[in-house]
Every structure is written in C-alpha cells, then in structure tokens.
Amino acid sequence: MKKMIAALAFALSVCTGLQSASAQTKWDLANEYPPNSVHAQTVDTFVAALEKASNGEIDVTAHHGASLGYKSVDQFDAVGDGAIQLASSFVGGWAGIDPVFLVSSLPFLAPTTEDTRALYEASRPYYEKVLDDANQVFLLATPWPPSGLWGDKPLDSMEAIKGVRIRTYDANGTVTLREAGASPIQLSWADTVPQLTTNGIDGVLTSADGGAAAQLWEHQTHFTEVNYASPLQIIHINKDIFEALTDAEKEAVRAAAKEAEDFGWGLLKNRVQENYAQMKEHGMTVVTGVSPDYLAALGKAAEPSIAEWKSKFPENEALLSAYEEKRK
Secondary structure, three states: OHHHHHHHHHHHHHHHHHHHHHHOEEEEEEEOOOOOOHHHHHHHHHHHHHHHHOOOOEEEEEEOOOOOOOOHHHHHHHHHHOOOOEEEEEHHHHOOOOHHHHHHHOOOOOOOHHHHHHHHHHHHHHHHHHHHHOOEEEEEEEEOOOEEEEEOOOOOOHHHHOOOOEEEOOHHHHHHHHHOOOOOEEOOHHHHHHHHHOOOOOEEEEEHHHHHHOOHHHOOOEEEOOOOOOOEEEEEEEHHHHHOOOHHHHHHHHHHHHHHHHHHHHOHHHHHHHHHHHHHHOOOEEEOOOOHHHHHHHHHHHHHHHHHHHHHOOOHHHHHHHHHHHHO
16 A cells, blocks of 8 residues: 555656656757857846746757857848847848848947947947847847957058958948958858868958867968957847747846846957957957058948948948937
C-alpha cells in the first residue's frame, strides 16, 4: 500500500512538473553579431532581466552570430511573420523597407554620444510606427560605437582610400565612400569576414567593437578613427505574440527592455578605449587624430548621401528639427 501511495505521489509530481514546464513561455531571439559584441551583451542583459521580471515564466534563448541563419535584413520579415519571436537587428539593412532606418547612420550628423541619443529620441516614434504597421513591437534600441575604417594600411587621407574596396553596411556609406574615391561594397556582417578571407574586399567600415568582436586583426593591420556614425541596433518582437501576453507579462517585457537599453547605452562610455587596448594587444595600429581637412573632405563626400536620404524621406524636416530641439 505504501509503495502504491509513493508511486501515485511520484506520478502526480511528474504531471505537475510537466504542466509547469508547458506553462512557461519560450522564445527564440536572433542576432547576426558575435556573442562578445556590445549588442549581444545587450541581448543577454534583456534575456536575464526578462527571466527575473517574469519570475521565470518567460524564457528567451539568444542565438548570436547568425546561428539561426538570419541576417538583420531578413529579421524584419521573420519577426513580422512569426518565424521567430524576437530579434536584435542592425537597422541599416532595412533601408529598402523605410528610409527612416538610415537616419542613425547619416554621416557625421551625430558626432557625440549625446547627439546620438538625441537623434534616437527624435527618431523613435518613426521606428515604432513602421514596426507596428509590420505586425511588430519596438522594444529598445542601442547604438554601435562610432564607425571607423579597418584596413591593411592607414586610411587617413583621400589619397589613401582611393580605389580601396571597403565594405559598407548601408546605402549611406556606399554613396559617401564612392564620392570619396573608394570602391565600396555593401555587405551584411555575416558576409564580411568571408570576403576578407577570400580577398574580396580590402577594408571594412565598422566600429572598433564590431571588428574586435570578429577578430578582424586576423585580416587587417590598421584601424583609422573617423567617427563616421553610430548606427542603431533594434530589438523587436512579433506583435501577435506580444499582444497575447497578460498585462503583467507585457510590463515585465517593457521593464526588461528598459534595463537592457540603459545597459547598452552605458557601454559606450568606456567601450572604445577598451576596444583600442584589445586591438593593440593583437598587433593592430590604431590611427587617431586624422587631419581636419580629411574629415572635412569626407563630410563633403557625404553630402550626396544626405541629400538622397532627404529626397526619399518626406518627413525629414520634422525629424531633423526634433533632433535639433533635443540637442539644446
């Protein structure tokens, strides 16, 4: 009799455990970038914060390094269609969806962290609307550290970049570097290292952090600081999935997003110098203090890309005016 009672008790505990496990919400989050990049760390912060805020009821598995096979450009439709629940996406790849996604990478528009934050705050309502129209919910955005030029020589003059095949991450960079005399090639991040390996490109427009996370020092010898732009990475979720949550669960998601966003912006404070130190340890030469004339020439080369963006985005004056107001 005692054995029967014990068996029944064990069976009941197993059933209860299965019911508890099945009640847990499980999501997958796709991210194209390496696990030690700033945005992977922001994702991991979001995942941990959400587990805590939801008392373990929402479990998110982060898939870094494009391990699910998605690039940022793919993740817009993948999340909207529900193929994946969430993603952390580089917005430059979404230029063909809506030109507002190019504003954070307009060359030399937001030269400081404070300017980058002001531009984000002015742009956020536009991001939210585009995502909402595509069956998605905007959760948070954090910036990449400023983009510079990775290469096998200093890319510190107009003569130095002439004819150099440089990877760019969006249309702004492609137009700007073409105007500057380089030979730009727009590539998603997942395609960049393979192109370096096969000598398909000579250099890379990206941040020190992005390059360090991918160990670009295995292929490049120099990084030239030009503070080109600090484009955004957005974490977004399928709207049907979000709306199916209870109010308490939605609040947990929002709270976790806020915590992760604050964390991601906070990383900028020391990240560049930390990256530079790491790069130098691996034999990289970091070129800083480039000629003001060179920066002015790059700024001049950027003018057509800014004009092209304005022509494609009718609300450009309203957005840029809001940005200038927030800078004050």
